[in-house]
Amino acid sequence: MLEIKNLHANVGGKEILKGIDLTVNTGEVHAIMGPNGSGKSTLAQVLAGRKEYEVTKGEVIFNGKNLLELSPEDRAREGIFLAFQYPVEIPGVSNVNLLKTAINEIRKYNSEEELDAMEFMTLLKKKMKLVEMDQSLLSRSVNDGFSGGEKKRNEILQMAVLEPKLSILDETDSGLDIDALRIVANGVNKLKSPDRSTIVVTHYQRLLNYIVPDYVHVLYNGKIVKSGTKELALELEAKGYDWLKEQKEFA
Amino acid sequence: MSNILDIKNWYIKSFESFESSLNGESSKPFHQIRKEAMEKFSQLNFPTTHDEDWRFTNIAPLLKYNFEPAAMAELKTQQTKNFLFENLKGNTLIFVNGFFIPKLSHVKKSNDGIIVCSLANQLKNGSPVISQHLGKYANHREQIFTALSTAFTRDGAFIYVPDNKILEEPVQILFITTTSNKNILSQPRNLYVTGTNSQVSIIERYLSLDDGVYFTNVVTEIYAGENSIINHIKLQEENLKAFHISRTEVDQEKGSNFTSYSISLGGEIARHDINARFNDEGSECNLNGLFLLTGNQLFDTHSLIDHAKPNCSSHEKYKGILDDTSHGVFNGKVIVRRDAQKTNAFQENKNIILSNGALINTKPQLEIFADDVKCSHGATIGQLDEDAMFYLKSRGIGEEKAKAILIHAFASDVVRTIKIEEVKKYLEEVLEKRFNK
Numbered sequence: 001m002l003e004i005k006n007l008h009a010n011v012g013g014k015e016i017l018k019g020i021d022l023t024v025n026t027g028e029v030h031a032i033m034g035p036n037g038s039g040k041s042t043l044a045q046v047l048a049g050r051k052e053y054e055v056t057k058g059e060v061i062f063n064g065k066n067l068l069e070l071s072p073e074d075r076a077r078e079g080i081f082l083a084f085q086y087p088v089e090i091p092g093v094s095n096v097n098l099l100k101t102a103i104n105e106i107r108k109y110n111s112e113e114e115l116d117a118m119e120f121m122t123l124l125k126k127k128m129k130l131v132e133m134d135q136s137l138l139s140r141s142v143n144d145g146f147s148g149g150e151k152k153r154n155e156i157l158q159m160a161v162l163e164p165k166l167s168i169l170d171e172t173d174s175g176l177d178i179d180a181l182r183i184v185a186n187g188v189n190k191l192k193s194p195d196r197s198t199i200v201v202t203h204y205q206r207l208l209n210y211i212v213p214d215y216v217h218v219l220y221n222g223k224i225v226k227s228g229t230k231e232l233a234l235e236l237e238a239k240g241y242d243w244l245k246e247q248k249e250f251a
Numbered sequence: 252m253s254n255i256l257d258i259k260n261w262y263i264k265s266f267e268s269f270e271s272s273l274n275g276e277s278s279k280p281f282h283q284i285r286k287e288a289m290e291k292f293s294q295l296n297f298p299t300t301h302d303e304d305w306r307f308t309n310i311a312p313l314l315k316y317n318f319e320p321a322a323m324a325e326l327k328t329q330q331t332k333n334f335l336f337e338n339l340k341g342n343t344l345i346f347v348n349g350f351f352i353p354k355l356s357h358v359k360k361s362n363d364g365i366i367v368c369s370l371a372n373q374l375k376n377g378s379p380v381i382s383q384h385l386g387k388y389a390n391h392r393e394q395i396f397t398a399l400s401t402a403f404t405r406d407g408a409f410i411y412v413p414d415n416k417i418l419e420e421p422v423q424i425l426f427i428t429t430t431s432n433k434n435i436l437s438q439p440r441n442l443y444v445t446g447t448n449s450q451v452s453i454i455e456r457y458l459s460l461d462d463g464v465y466f467t468n469v470v471t472e473i474y475a476g477e478n479s480i481i482n483h484i485k486l487q488e489e490n491l492k493a494f495h496i497s498r499t500e501v502d503q504e505k506g507s508n509f510t511s512y513s514i515s516l517g518g519e520i521a522r523h524d525i526n527a528r529f530n531d532e533g534s535e536c537n538l539n540g541l542f543l544l545t546g547n548q549l550f551d552t553h554s555l556i557d558h559a560k561p562n563c564s565s566h567e568k569y570k571g572i573l574d575d576t577s578h579g580v581f582n583g584k585v586i587v588r589r590d591a592q593k594t595n596a597f598q599e600n601k602n603i604i605l606s607n608g609a610l611i612n613t614k615p616q617l618e619i620f621a622d623d624v625k626c627s628h629g630a631t632i633g634q635l636d637e638d639a640m641f642y643l644k645s646r647g648i649g650e651e652k653a654k655a656i657l658i659h660a661f662a663s664d665v666v667r668t669i670k671i672e673e674v675k676k677y678l679e680e681v682l683e684k685r686f687n688k
């Protein structure tokens with residue numbers, strides 16, 4: 001599904017990603033961990049197509065297409081979804097409107113019939129149950145005045161509605177209380193299917209108890225320095241990152 | 252002709268023929284005020300960009316024309332019907348080239364003392380409301396365009412709501428200009444007066460049926476009696492060659508509440524001066540504005556809120572969207588006088604620039620002489636929020652649509668608080684059409 005090869009990227013003239021290699025196959029869940037500032041969000045934003053992040057080397061193939069050549073909207077229409085670490089507040093644009101416009105833009109691109117108001121509402125109601133989201137948040141402006149947890153849950157609702165092929169969850173778990181964490185994880189798991197993949201960026205093992213990854217990678221200083229299975233996350237939880245840094249320096 | 256002296260003489264000459272056309276009316280007391288205003292007009296100068304209040308608004312293009320005081324013109328009901336909000340069932344006053352046309356208008360009989368009619372009617376009747384209020388709030392001694400309006404006062408909208416009366420349905424007033432190839436000067440003069448505990452909503456629309464060059468110079472005086480509530484909506488939709496200079500003067504008595512929406516869409520050069528004064532305590536004034544500019548349009552808002560008395564609050568929200576090489580000006584002055592303690596004054600002017608050639612000059616002016624007050628102001632000029640744009644795109648929404656959504660959201664911040672559903676819906680449609688290409 002996703003193949004990242006030797007990816008380098010700059011932001012503000014500084015190299016942040018220094019050669020990332022990562023392959024995510026269809027149906028897999030990958031977790032990316034790593035210390036603050038190591039480049040996890042940068043990677044996520046590069047995949048989503050943020051133009052402030054300049055790719056200087058390498059390639060990204062998504063379902064056979066050269067992802068880096070696509071506009072952000074086309075990436076989304078091809079099935080990439082980024083749940084932002086810091087979702088943006090957009091006063092004046094209602095949540096429902098955003099979702100309805102988004103889903104129909106995506107359907108149009110994929111030559112599918114647009115949903116009418118009724119069909120859309122039916123779908124939306126179903127998905128809202130999935131993330132146990134309060135009806136009142138729907139008519140409010142996108143993330144405007146939402147609590148930290150509500151924002152994260154809203155990202156998952158969007159994901160649930162848009163049904164992407166590849167979801168990238170950038171610290172969707174941070175700021176969530178235990179119940180919300182369970183709900184969000186539950187939402188993600190319910191959407192899991194053999195033809196969808198997920199990348200979860202997280203600092204905490206506790207999320208991975210709910211969303212069990214097939215692979216865990218450690219991103220450090222713009223590179224993936226270690227990959228393993230879910231046991232690696234437990235090891236990181238116990239030992240921190242220092243032992244990896246040392247290992248790397250010796251290498 | 253481009254000599255400004257000649258232009259002034261042109262208007263002074265026009266006044267002579269105007270006077271002679273007044274017939275019996277020139278013997279009424281108000282005519283003395285007209286004459287005084289004409290006198291002042293001849294002494295005052297047209298503003299240039301050297302005048303502080305007109306620094307960014309160059310009216311030279313307006314002074315290139317010899318605008319002729321308009322004559323009465325006929326229109327058919329069919330031509331005006333589309334400009335009325337059909338679900339509003341209240342009184343309608345329709346003016347063509349500044350003259351009231353009874354045949355096109357619809358005024359309900361009322362036996363509760365509420366008067367909705369033409370100013371001409373009240374001038375002729377020698378109404379006491381006229382002698383008490385007309386020309387009392389708009390200063391013709393210092394403002395040349397007001398002097399011009401006062402000198403040529405003949406017709407306009409007149410609304411009087413006596414004590415304890417409520418006019419439920421909004422009054423719709425259309426000011427239609429039809430040029431028939433002449434450069435017309437249309438000068439409606441409006442007066443709205445409310446008594447104690449009364450209430451009224453007024454919608455004014457300014458538009459044209461053709462694309463000739465004309466000049467609308469309008470002065471509206473509003474007197475809000477004690478505890479009265481006035482909602483005023485002004486939709487300036489003149490054609491893109493028109494000049495529109497307007498002044499709204501509001502005088503507020505104790506506990507009154509005045510809310511205004513000034514929506515500016517048309518005109519080559521347009522300006523709205525809106526001034527409100529608190530004569531007594533406990534009043535509230537809400538000024539809202541939205542201007543959408545394209546091409547070479549210039550629009551200037553000057554507002555002044557005079558907190559002369561304690562315990563009053565004012566709330567201003569003006570938003571501009573500027574495209575192409577358009578130019579916007581916002582100057583918001585708030586004076587809080589020495590004994591105006593417990594004043595609340597909030598002002599906001601936000602602008603979005605959609606092209607490199609567009610320009611906005613915005614200037615808040617707070618003059619605060621009292622110490623126990625809450626005042627704030629903020630002015631911003633910017634492009635569309637990049638983060639919000641990226642967020643929408645990352646959800647599959649294309650560039651153009653994402654832009655449209657954000658512009659719409661920005662503008663509807665003003666529109667959505669309009670209480671008259673019909674007007675709100677109409678403006679939403681205007682926004683939709685303009686930005687959802």
Ligand SMILES: Nc1ncnc2c1ncn2[C@@H]1O[C@H](COP(=O)(O)OP(=O)(O)OP(=O)(O)O)[C@@H](O)[C@H]1O
Binds near residue numbers: 036038040043
């Ligand atoms: N727009 C930017 N301008 C300058 N530097 C940036 C910008 N965005 C990110 N960086 C820098 O890039 C580095 C990587 O940031 P990134 O947000 O990718 O880290 P992260 O791994 O997601 O960290 P965290 O765990 O704290 O979320 C940091 O040093 C950060 O300061």
Ligand SMILES: [Mg+2]
Binds near residue numbers: 085170
């Ligand atoms: Mg991050």
